[in-house]
Amino acid sequence: MNIKILCQLFIQYLQLEKNSSQYTLNSYQKIIEQFLVFMEQQSISSFSSVTYFDVRLYLTTLHDKQLSRRTVSKHISCLRSFYRFLMRENEAKENPFILASLPKKETMIPRFLYKEELEKLFTISNLEHELGQRNQALLELLYATGIRVSECCSLKLKDIDFHIGTILVTGKGNKQRYVPFGSFAEKALHTYIEDGRNKLIVANQQNNDDLFLNHRGKNLTPRGVRVILEKMIKETSLTNKIHPHMLRHTFATHMLDSGADIRSVQELLGHENLSSTQIYTHVTKERLQKVYNLHHPRA
Template identity: 60%
Template sequence: MDNVKIYLNFFVEYLQIEKNYSQYTIVSYVADIEDLFSFMKEQAIIHLEEITYNDTRLYLTELHKREYSRKTISRKVSSLRSFFKFLVREEKLSENPFSLVSLPKREQKIPQFLYEEEIEQLFSISDCTNPLGQRNQALIEVLYGTGIRVSECCNIQLSDIDLYIGTVLVHGKGGKQRYVPFGSYAHDAIEIYINDGRKSLLNKLSKQDQHSYLFVNHRGSHLTDRGVRHVLNELIKKASLTLHIHPHMFRHTFATHLLNEGADMRSVQELLGHSHLSSTQVYTHVTKEHLKKIYLSHHPRA
């Protein structure tokens, strides 16, 4: 199966150079494709051109036997379809055996979000007289005030922040960049943190280890996604909220609150950095419930 590995390497180069995908995304593609290679060995299939539509059906049956979720199976099929489409484009294969495979319908989960009272509770917890309290306050104000992804938040550099006009340059998925505005609460929290708390935390580092990341941990190093989860868990404990909050909930809350207050879908799509409007439309399920409650509460004939 030497040519199989060569084709995979070609595909990885394509994802890196032409598609500009992140390393995390590429690793997922490779894992999905190598899983098919393992299946090929079990079925004594040596060359990719030997795979037929019937083989793809057998492979899908195998995935169902492993009790993978519909979301996982959809991702794997999508990865393999892209891989074979690339090989057909490069004239390595004559046809794509996954082109006729239909993706299983994904379960439509309503995004979890925080109510305004819960958000207010979280904002009142941090002790802004010490460096970590200032960092925590700035962190949750940025997450809620911009709706950016946690990975995007962790990678903000000082040069990305414009306090004068209240915007942050966000480096999103696939190398895409966008400017996202933030309000006065986030502005004040960021300014206090940059001028005071961040400087104190950075003093713990040696000169050669200094960096320009906005958010730092208690040792002064770059704050990671995992670090953000720890910060939020600690805030939840202090607030005595019986919630299981994951960092992405701030993004869900940002979008839901904007739509509830009358923001249009296209603007929210742009702020979130979604490539497709369908990704943003999932939040309409939440806002419809909100509108229904208002209707039932206020309409005389409800």
């Protein structure tokens, strides 16, 4: 079968059978396209002709590009899955990536904001203006719930239940979960929905049920959220860079610091594996160690 057709079938398989997110589909598409370039450079005409030696050579090219261990692992996982699909379709007899070992994960301590830094961000927005109301609601909701930016941007008006203070979030693999939000987020959302959002809809003659809108009245994108946060940082005296995921890190860290159990935090974050949540315990342990060293007479 044609190489490009096989690639398209694999993406369809991920979408329809594996229910993969759009982010995963785009990521896997790019990885396979890069592998196709490698195959062309090595004059490899078919997927079934790829050997373990070719795989090692491919991984060497990735290391030469100084890609992170995490990125290299993603390449291996993607192509390993791709070859499993090819074997199922009888387009390959063996999986040359099965013996490729995943690099050891780098221990990355997630960056988060301190409460004092957050307070500065919460006072920046002009609540008399529709975009200021939107930005405040966005900031409050991201910190109140710890949801991913992609999850936030896909929220609809109907997903908010003000009576019990929860939102219905659609996460990775289209898995849904209910996440509570507090009084600050509730107030900011009410102000934005009843005033600022209506102005954005009317001024741009748009009609949709997306919760967060851009200045043109259309759905706000994750990139748009990044730009908003960067502008907010510039208006404060804060010097550190901020990315949207930092608010998710901050939510998890502050919850654990305040005594929340890790299983509850795992459920709120929508993590499938507890190991994904445990990274935040390193932050709290580090903080406790600093407090101990600073205040204990015999530290």
